[in-house]
Amino acid sequence: MAPIAQAVTVSLQDLKNGTVSFETLEQAFGPDSLGILVVKDVPPEFVELRHRVLSYSSYLGNLPKSELDKLENEKAKYLTGWSLGKETLKNGQVDTLKGSFYANCAFYVDKSLACAASTEQFNTDNFPEYLSPNIWPEEATLPGFKPALEQLCSLIIDVAVLVARACDRFAENKIPAYPSAYLEKVVSTSTTTKARLLHYFPEEAGATAAPTSAKEMANGDSEQYEDDWCATHLDHGCLTGLTSAMFVDEAATNPIVAPFEPKEGATSEAVLAPLPELATFPDPAAGLYIKSRTGETVQVKIPRDCIAFQTGEALERITGGKFKAVPHFVRGARAALSAGRIARNTLAVFTQPNLGEEVDMEQHITFGEFARGIVAKNTVS
Numbered sequence: 001m002a003p004i005a006q007a008v009t010v011s012l013q014d015l016k017n018g019t020v021s022f023e024t025l026e027q028a029f030g031p032d033s034l035g036i037l038v039v040k041d042v043p044p045e046f047v048e049l050r051h052r053v054l055s056y057s058s059y060l061g062n063l064p065k066s067e068l069d070k071l072e073n074e075k076a077k078y079l080t081g082w083s084l085g086k087e088t089l090k091n092g093q094v095d096t097l098k099g100s101f102y103a104n105c106a107f108y109v110d111k112s113l114a115c116a117a118s119t120e121q122f123n124t125d126n127f128p129e130y131l132s133p134n135i136w137p138e139e140a141t142l143p144g145f146k147p148a149l150e151q152l153c154s155l156i157i158d159v160a161v162l163v164a165r166a167c168d169r170f171a172e173n174k175i176p177a178y179p180s181a182y183l184e185k186v187v188s189t190s191t192t193t194k195a196r197l198l199h200y201f202p203e204e205a206g207a208t209a210a211p212t213s214a215k216e217m218a219n220g221d222s223e224q225y226e227d228d229w230c231a232t233h234l235d236h237g238c239l240t241g242l243t244s245a246m247f248v249d250e251a252a253t254n255p256i257v258a259p260f261e262p263k264e265g266a267t268s269e270a271v272l273a274p275l276p277e278l279a280t281f282p283d284p285a286a287g288l289y290i291k292s293r294t295g296e297t298v299q300v301k302i303p304r305d306c307i308a309f310q311t312g313e314a315l316e317r318i319t320g321g322k323f324k325a326v327p328h329f330v331r332g333a334r335a336a337l338s339a340g341r342i343a344r345n346t347l348a349v350f351t352q353p354n355l356g357e358e359v360d361m362e363q364h365i366t367f368g369e370f371a372r373g374i375v376a377k378n379t380v381s
Contacts, residue, residue, distance in 0.1 A: 002289065005298035007308065009038040015162035018169065025170045025323075034290050035311040035326025036300060039159055047305050049152040050347075053197065054246035055275040056145050057345035058255035061099040061199035063141065071101070071135050076128045079194070080104060080115070081135035099199040103134050105349065106191035107150055108157050116191040122355040122368045130192050130355060130371070142257060144271030153195045156241040156307055156349045161188045163239055163309050164351070171319055183318065186238060187351045192367070193237075194352070200344040202250060203335040232291065232329040235312035236374045237352030242310065244302035244346070245287060247278040251341035283337040286344065291327040313374075314352055314359045314367060 008028035014020050028037035060068075060082070071082035078086045079102050087095040106113035114133035118124055124131045136146045164183040171178045187193075248255070253275050281287065288300050302308045313325045330344075353359055355368030 002297050002299050007036045007038045011041045020166045022170050029311050029323040038306050038308045040306045050243050051274045053148050053152045054345040057197050057199045058248050062255045076132035079129040080132045101197040103195045105193040160239050160351045186353045194350050196348045198346050202341050234325045237312040237350040238315040239351045240310045241349040242308040244304045246345045248343045282342045283334050317359045
């Protein structure tokens with residue numbers, strides 16, 4: 001198996017106190033790093049919220065196609081609502097193993113917002129990917145989903161603001177003319193931050209076994225299997241907040257939502273019961289992999305009670321390369337080791353600048369201009 005790397009870890013209290021050292025930040029995000037920082041001792045409600053929201057990922061992915069079709073937004077290139085088989089991966093392959101639900105996180109800034117506001121430069125006609133309102137399942141279809149996802153995203157962004165503050169302290173010391181508190185302002189005030197709830201479907205029984213050893217993964221013939229659930233890529237935002245993955249045996253636990261009718265006059269919100277989470281990974285080779293600066297592929301595990309943050313391309317540009325974006329991918333649980341019914345659920349929150357904010361201060365490139373090219377490259381035409 002590929003080696004397991006230990007991610008740099010800091011406590012939430014250290015972030016609040018402003019005592020995370022520059023050396024620690026360089027070890028986490030610098031040119032020779034893995035580009036990932038794990039935050040421990042997060043608010044206690046995180047564990048229950050994570051379990052609940054990641055359970056909704058299985059419920060959502062197993063809704064009837066007729067319901068999922070209602071959640072698609074082709075005009076927005078599927079960057080709001082549900083999508084499956086709409087994203088291109090390496091060699092032009094279409095991704096059919098990963099179901100995705102995108103939600104704008106403008107609610108973090110203003111609860112009345114369903115997306116960022118249009119401007120003359122960026123509007124619903126020329127950039128619907130970022131300016132289309134959220135599409136939520138009806139309450140009768142997926143009761144309790146919207147408030148649970150909003151709560152978890154808000155908690156993750158709260159922590160991201162503190163990570164951004166630590167990054168600003170470093171940048172203000174190391175980068176000439178770096179704007180004071182720039183990244184913290186970006187993360188805390190952006191209405192273009194997006195959340196992506198992911199449901200990695202079980203690998204079909206009888207599929208060709210993927211390699212497990214570092215030697216096999218280095219073999220050119222096995223390259224097609226190593227990133228079978230999510231191809232190697234860079235995030236294009238600033239900081240990506242990640243939960244640990246939740247593995248669900250969808251054969252032992254039925255993730256089909258029973259018909260639900262809201263009761264007239266009911267005072268409490270209906271919610272779906274969290275699904276049982278497998279205590280251990282069914283396939284030790286499944287999960288998140290990072291391609292290190294030396295070219296080595298390593299596996300990184302995120303504890304269930306922690307939040308991880310990865311660097312994105314926008315942060316690399318903002319810091320002039322002092323912090324580097326990290327190439328990463330996800331490998332699936334092999335059918336031979338999982339009876340073909342193990343799904344993987346996770347949540348990524350992409351904190352990113354407002355569309356009109358500059359991410360390249362030398363070339364004066366805005367995030368909107370930068371993001372347009374990324375979206376065009378990754379979406380099925």
